[in-house]
Amino acid sequence: MTALLANPTANLIITWPLLPADFELPDDPVEDENQPLLAAALRQAISSIPQLMEDALVVSNFALCAGINFPLSTNKEQRTICKAPDWMYVKPVEPKNVSQVRRSYTPHTQGTIPQVVMEFLSETYGEEYSVEFTERVGKWFFYEQIIKVPVYVIFRATTAHLEVYTLKSERYNLQDADANGRYWIPGLNLFLGVWEGSHEGRTGYWLRWWDTEGSLLLWSEERAEQERQRAEQERQRAEQERQRAERLAERLRQAGLEVEEGD
Template sequence: MSFARYVEQTDPPRPPRETLPTMYDLPSENPEEPGLPDEFHDFQPELLRITFQPPTHLPEQVFSASDMNLYYNVRYPNWYKRPDWFGAVGVPKLYEGRDLRLSYVIWQEGVSPFVVVELLSPGTEEEDLGRTKRRNDQPPTKWQVYEQILRIPYYVIFSRYTERLQVFILQAGHYQELNLSESKVWMPDIALGLGLWQGEYAGIHRLWLRWYDAKGNWISTEAEQERQRAEQERQRAEQERQRAEQERQRAERLAERLKALGINPDDDL
């Protein structure tokens, strides 16, 4: 029996809509869970958020989050998963267009994430890779939630320890791992690609996950855009200085020619 069929037969009846908990009712943190395992789990999701700019949607219709509770089953409203990062399109950037989110509640949002990213760590590797099995008295595994309940189109896994990128795409209801010739994947539905970029972010030079556009250019951060603008201004100023110097030199050469002809260039005509 499939997992989805099993849930359908064993779940209690759905409660009326007006009794469903909202974002304000469901907690955003679990005090029993440990904190972030390392700084990488802070910096990397932030870089993903900054560069997640799908041209297919207005910025007001794009939402992404890291380490946020993702509630996925209306019949068991306290069940949640907490992806390292996920991105959703076609939903308001603000909750109901007016408030910052405390959590992402699927029965309120009505839209599943388009892509989810898990950053491997020794304590979560087995679960992230779908190697753990669900016990009868436990909620579904992370893999089951992403694949069978939320049906997230892209599931991305990156290990900073081995620098390996794995991408799973939902096909016929199941995740199939892509055979990547390069460490990148193009997602045509949002006209963005995700790949490994060697560079400096937050003062740290290493391999990072980062979004790129249809031309293969890495999406710039605000700090990089400021540096680019400053460099462009510096180049324009240098060009103006060079033009002014060229004009001065031309004026000097002209004055010398006039003097050679016995004409004082300073005399009024």
């Protein structure tokens, strides 16, 4: 499948080839310890919702690929370009064989375009805002002009700074948060926002999901704690009912009335 990018500065030809088995993926190190935790927390919160996980690819630091030529370069050959978003959600994707290990994802060939990609900023400059597209391709340009991901999220966990961009008229536009400071994410049909607290041994700012009713999607330990509290409340209610029944029975005995067991 081939598409011609309508861009007066770069007449790019884009294809969607499967990544060759011998293709060497970049082995870039994770930029800081927060990034894997942020990504895992986003996935964990939706993992218990079957309609979000079925036929979906929910990954972090995973190769998103396309074939691109470089018309301004001396080398006119088409090259496979891969970027690894810090978090990505795609639904639906083509099923893979049980024995298959997915190494990368190519839209249009293996499934649809990702509904959302996210980048978590570190203290060092990266490609998150890069629109370079001559000898190499920056992440912003890749997500916006090549893949055309409808929602691009940029988050700096140290300061809680969150930017959500949506694709309109072939360009990313910065969105305004709602009255609760959250952003609607189509495709997941959830709100995304910043939450402060502790999780997995880390205290700080996190990205979290809220449903259409405004309820926070809980992590597994929060669901377990919620169940523990519910069970404790049931135990307390049962104990209060037992004590009430005992007081009633005692009053009846004092009144000279017989109380049969089980009454």
